[in-house]
Amino acid sequence: MKKTNYTEEGIAKWFYNYIKPHKIWLIGGIALSLIIIFVEVVLAYYLKQIIDLALEGEKGLFIQTVLYMAGIILFSTAIIYFNRLFLIQFAGKTTKDIRVAVYSHLSNISVKYIEKNNGSEIAARQNSGITSIEAFLRYQMPELFFQPLRFLVAFACMLYIDWKLTLLSSMLVPLAIFLGNKISKPYGSYYNELNERQGSKGRIIQDAISGLSILKIFNLEGIFAQKHASIIDQEVNTSLKIFKLNSLMEPVQVVLRLMPFVLCVILGGYLITQDVLTLGTLMAFLQLQNYIIEPMNKIPHLIRDVRGIEGASSYIRELLNETIENVNETDSSEVHIDSSSENVIKFNNVSFRYRDEGEPVLNNVTFDIAPNKMYALVGANGSGKSTIFKLITGLYSVSHGSIEVFNRPLDERNLNTIRQHISLVSQDSHMFPMTVAENIAIGLPEASTELIRNAAKMANAHDFIMDLPNQYDTIVGQDGMNLSGGQKQRISIARALLKNAPLILLDEPTSALDKSAEQSLQKELDILADNRTVIVIAHSLSTIMKADHIIVMNQGEVVGIGTHEELLDNNLVYHQLYKNQIASHDVAIPGDVAN
Amino acid sequence: MKKTSTLKDYIALLQIIKPRTIPFVIGTVGHGAVSASIYIMIGLIMKFMVDSAVKDNSRYLTYAIILSLATAVGAGILLYAFNYLRNKCAKHAMADLQKKVFTHIEHLPNRYFEKHHSGEVISKLSNDIGSIENAFTSNIYMIVFAVFFGMGSIVSMFILDWRFAVLFIAIGALTSYVNVFFSRNLRKINDKLLERLGKLTEKTIDLISGIVLVKMFPIRKKFIQQYSDLSEDTFQSYKDSQRKNAGIESMNFFINWGTYVLTLVIGSILFLSNSREFGTIIAIGQLLNGVTFLFGSINTFIGNLHAPLAAASRIKAILEEETEHLNGSVVVRYADNNNECIVLKDVSFDYDDGTHVLDNINMLVKQGEIAVLSGPSGSGKSTIIKILTGLVPIKHGEVYVNLKQFKSGLSSETSVLQLRNVISYIPQNAFLFDTTIRENISFGRLGATNDEIIMAAKEAHAHDFIMSLPDQYDTMVGSNGVLLSGGQKQRIAIARCILKNAPIILMDEATSSLDPETEAVVQKALATLIEGKTVITITHKKESYGAADVIYTLANGTLKEDRMVIS
Incomplete structure (x- = not known):
């Protein structure tokens, strides 16, 4: 992933986008914070009154003041409660939006990105990033408004009471801010480091789990434990650096917390003995001082946390910045499937490479696919057959040349609309951890049980499904492990059939099937191909020979298009492929049932 | 998920720190004691200050100054040392634990992973380990600090005036009750929140691993809808959990100020009848913080241990999961x-x-x-x-x-x-x-x-x-x-x-x-x-x-x- 350097302003703007819809809660929370600050000052004033009245022995006024104070305390208890509620709403709703934004962004992100990055790592880093954002919105951000303001108000009141006492007791404030800033500087990079380690740790665990059999059979337990341990050790080192800073900050804060108090006590005590100050005023002054000491303690932490959020949220921000597929949502044109039209797909001099600097996988590929015909794509592995499917479905975009699908250039189309009209069975038969029925129903979410069963029957899946413990309601484990x-x-064939699209792309649909299953599937395909366009990547001769047209690929180029007989006569590559197939069939054992 | 933590869970949690028990205890107890003594010192300093003001005696003022300086210097150095020691022990213990769990996972039989989503295992390794680490770096410390602060304040109160001490312990007990009242069901709510967060991670992994299908089949909307609904549920759980905290926070504000004023009132009545020193009342007012803190927060702090305890027993369950027979x-x-x-x-x-x-x-x-x-x-x-x-x-x-x-x-x-x-x-x-x-x-x-x-x-x-x-x-x-x-x-x-x-x-x-x-x-x-x-x-x-x-x-x-x- 490219490292984007955000300015602080840029980050603020990023956050503002997500905060905006819920800012009313933030504003409400801050408004209540203002009331809290005001009430705190009032409470300090009444504290002075009570103590002075007690010392003067004014009984009647004393009782009255106590009652006022009780009322204010009750009032502010309610205010604090509502202040928290508002901020919870604010942080919770904003976080939810960010979460869903990341998820839907991921669903639109290019396949290229997903293939380059590990899924668990993405999920783990997304998780930790969002957790820190939530904490930031709930606590640190409102505090960023509350604490400085509280400080200013309390400070102003203290100046009003006694400016000399105030200045003397708070002369350490600039020092506190300076030190806090200085100490917290490296935090951002440390947290970034930690985050990355978290990612590589997730990767190694994922690797060990998904490759567990291989890991065991090669007795690799030791080496992987070592790799994991070295990441952990690096993590400990970084964490200890953070702890050192934390530990250093704590005594600095204690001294800062105590010093104003000590100075105040010394000077204030002296002033009282000189009858310049009453004890009540001094107590109120000390109470107000709490309201400037707490911000002084918290602001360095806040600075640290704001620096931390830069690092902690950077993964989320980068993820959301990752370019998504060119879905072209503005295009609202419908796909018209017209059997009289010349072609369904048109490749014009298409070249493609997976990596910008890599070898081209497709080189100047040109061909047309006519409607309602069956095409076979043949050629060696790596000749670019599967890549052609990835380009037709828009999973990857061409490097040079152009593709027309359903009579219009692909890059002008809304990919989602195009994909609605294509059924793809890829080599990787991915399963979601849902029931078998739900896994088939992703082809047509509103499908009835009847339709689902029909599709399963067509795909020769019904019988084995009925043998499963809960039949169609059997939960398929993660990635279909069971x-x-x-x-x-x-x-996966059943779900593609259920989708019932006019264009069907099959990438080696029978590679994991036995002969009988392959044959019955073949029959279904023949029926389907009557009124649909089918392109199939296959090596099985029986499949290839059924095709109306065969496209022969070799090292990223189309080297021949024609029928089986034509190609056999005049295409060397095809001839060779055919010979290989025949050769391997020649060694069939006696008793083998002929096709 | 279990609702109550048993002794077994505590043992599982404590075993994690085992080889470093002594330095960890020294660091935690030291850090808690020093932090608590700072607050208690503030109370005593205030008493000396008020005494010097009311009694016009500068000797008390000198006491206050000396006490302040000694506290500041001593606490500064000790806090740094204890805090670092405590965290270092915790981090090393967590590193050992992670290595142990990873090695164990490598030796689990394959069928374990047929039953457990890899996302679930990974989240156990990151969330649960994080939660346990939190217990050692924060939760346990907070309990120790609350005990030292509270007990120290109570002892100091008894020395200053036993009648106040008795009164405030009674108020403290009431505070504790209020807190228990507000935080009931909190565990259940938090467990639910964690469970939903885990589900969100699983959904993300499912999306990524099936990304081609999501693009090729008309399921994106459904997936986003499901995820969005789950996020909404998560938000509700979050709100439930945080609302409880908000209730506790505002009640604590009420109790803090309420008792402070009550001290002043009772103290003033006594003072008006000239029987008590006003400095003692002020000091007790200050020490009150410790008592209310102990009674008001200990329940929350112990409650916060629930998540790490559950995490520790889950991790222990993985470690007890039978490995392959070699x-x-x-x-x-x-x-x-x-x-x-x-x-x-x-x-x-x-x-x-x-x-x-x-x-x-x-x-x-x-x-x-x-x-x-x-x-x-x-x-x-x-x-x-x-x-x-x-x-x-x-x-x-x-x-x-x-x-x-x-x-x-x-x-x-x-x-x-x-x-x-x-x-x-x-x-x-x-x-x-x-x-x-x-x-x-x-x-x-x-x-x-x-x-x-x-x-x-x-x-x-x-x-x-x-x-x-x-x-x-x-x-x-x-x-x-x-x-x-x-x-x-x-x-x-x-x-x-x-x-x-x-x-x-x-x-x-x-x-x-x-x-x-x-x-x-x-x-x-x-x-x-x-x-x-x-x-x-x-x-x-x-x-x-x-x-x-x-x-x-x-x-x-x-x-x-x-x-x-x-x-």
Whole structure:
């Protein structure tokens, strides 16, 4: 991921976008904070009154003041409660928005990004990033308004009471801010470091779990434990640096907390003995001093946390900045499937490379796909067949040339609309951790049980599903762990059939199927191909020979298009492929059932 | 999830810090005591100050000054030392714990991960560890501090005036009750919040791993809706939990000020009747903070321990999860004259849920033979591979692996690790670790030299394409090798096995996901690998049967043997 250097202003703007819809709660919370500050000053004043009245022996006024004070305390208790409620609403709602924004952004992000980054790492870092943002919105951000203001108001009142006492007792404030700033400077980078370690730790754990069998069979437990341990040790080192700073900050704060108090006590005590000050005034003064000491203590922490949020939220910000697919949502044109139109797909001199500096995977590829025909894409692995599917579906975009799908250039179309009209069965039969029925129903979310079962039957999946413990309601484990490769493949074919799109792309749909399953699927495909366009990547000769047209690929180029007979006669690459197939069939054992 | 923490949970939590108990206790107690004494000192300083003001006696003022300076200097140094010591111990303990858990996870049997989402395991490792760490760096400290602060204040109050002390302990008890009242159900709410946060992570992982399907099928809206609903539920849980805290916070404000004023009122009445020193009243007013803090927060602080306690018992449960038996059910025997390399005798296998997979299987593969294992999907072929690699134990029957003097000095053993040393396995989809190609190959034999790695790659027909990659052998393959094609991954996996040079090779549809052209290259690589080795290969490609010495067909859990006439 590219490192983007954000200015502080940029970060504030980023946050403001998400805060905006819920700012009313923040404003309400801050308004109540203002009342709290005001009430605190009033309470300090009444404190002075009570003590002075007690010392003077004014009984009647004393009782009256106590009653006033009780009322104010009750009032501010309610205010504090509502202040917290507002801020909870604010932080909770904003966080929820950010969470959902990240999720929907991820759903639109390019496949390229997902393939380059580890899923668990993305999830882990997203999680920790959002947790710190939530804490920041709930506590640190409102405090950033509250504490400085509280400080100013209390300070003004203290100046009003006795400016000399005030200045003397608070002369350490600038020093506190200076030290706090100085000590907290490296925090941002430390937290960033920690965050990255968290990511690589997640990656290694994920690797160990998903490759557990291989890890065990190669006796790699030791080496992976070592790798994991070294990341942990680095993490400890960074954390200890943070702890050192924290520990250093604490005594600084204690001294700062005590010094004004001590100075105040010494000077104030002296002033009382000189009858310049009453004890009540001094007590009120000390109470007000609490309201300037607390901000003094908290502001350095706040500065630290604000620096921390820069690092902690940077992953989320970068993720949301990651370019999403060119979905072209502005295009609202419908797809018209017209069987009289010349072609469904048109590749014009298409070249493609996965990495900017890498070798081209496709080189000047040109071909047309006519409607309602069946095409076979053949060629060696790495010749670019699967890549063609990725380009048609817009999962990757071309480097040079152009693709027309349903009679208009792909990059002008709304990819979501295009994809609605394509059924894709890719090599990887991915399963979601839901029931078998739900896994099939992703092809058509509103499908009835009847339709789902029909699709399963067509894909030859119904029988094995009925043998599962809870049949269609069996929960498929993460990535279909409780199903075999063939079973997963049949479910993914069922979902593609359920989608019932006019263009069907099949990437080696039978690689994990046994002969009989392959044959019955073949029959279904023949029926489907009557009124749909089908492109199938296959090596099975029986599949290839059924196609109306065969496109032969070699090292990223189309080297021939035609029927089986045509190509056999005049295409060397195809001839060779055919010979390989025949050769491997020649060694079939006696007793093998002929196709 | 458990609702109450038991003594067992506490023991599980405390065991984590065990080897560092003494420095951790010193750091925590020291930090708590010093911090608490600062606040108590403030009370005493105020008393001296007020006494000096009311009584016009500057001697008390001198006391106040000396006490202040001593506190500031002493506390500053001690706080730094104790705080750092405490956190350092906690961090090291957490590092040890994480290493221990990771090593344990590596040794768990595969079936554990069939039942547990990898997202769940990862979240356990990050959230639970974080929560436990929080207990040691913050929660426990807060309890210790509250106890020192509260008890110190109570003791000081008793010294100053026992009647006040009694009164405030009573008020403290009331505070405590109010807090319990406000925080009831808090645990349940917090547990629910955590559970929902975990679900959110799982949903994100599901989205990412199925991203192509999300794009190709009309499910994005549904997924986002589900996630959004779950986020809304999470927000509600968050609100419930935070609202409780808000209630506690505002009640504490009320109690703090209420008792402060009450002290002043009672004190003033006593003062007006001239029986008490006003400085004592002020000091007690200050010390009151400690009492209300103790009674008001201890319940919350102990409540906060619930999450780490639950986390500790979850982590403990992982650690108690039975690891693979290193003493497996496959007997490896070393003998010169035994030609029967792999022998399965009356082997049966059932899953935990009772499903029959294998029923009285008998199988024999002689030294240097190639055996083909075929049968419809789900018939149990892969289970045989799992048994032979020691990934699952058998319940009935016997399995022998006989080797010709592979290892001297031993006649027979059942160690799973030894078994795995003599077996290489090529699955249908090669698994590569998220590191360089070089390291992936070197996993075949740790400590292999660079030349040996390159030699293995050449024999696996992988060297040429590796050299054409931008970083050659140092190319990072990405998560599970996403940056490479299936054939490339398979060849790297074969190079890894060539380096391992085990006498027995197991293959599970090793080339079925490849096209004939690539398959040809991979077949060549495999030919190098299996030369002179004993091989079992699972395949449904009849083409592969040609080279087989024996073919076993598995159907409904039983085996049919079909030995070829050697021509």
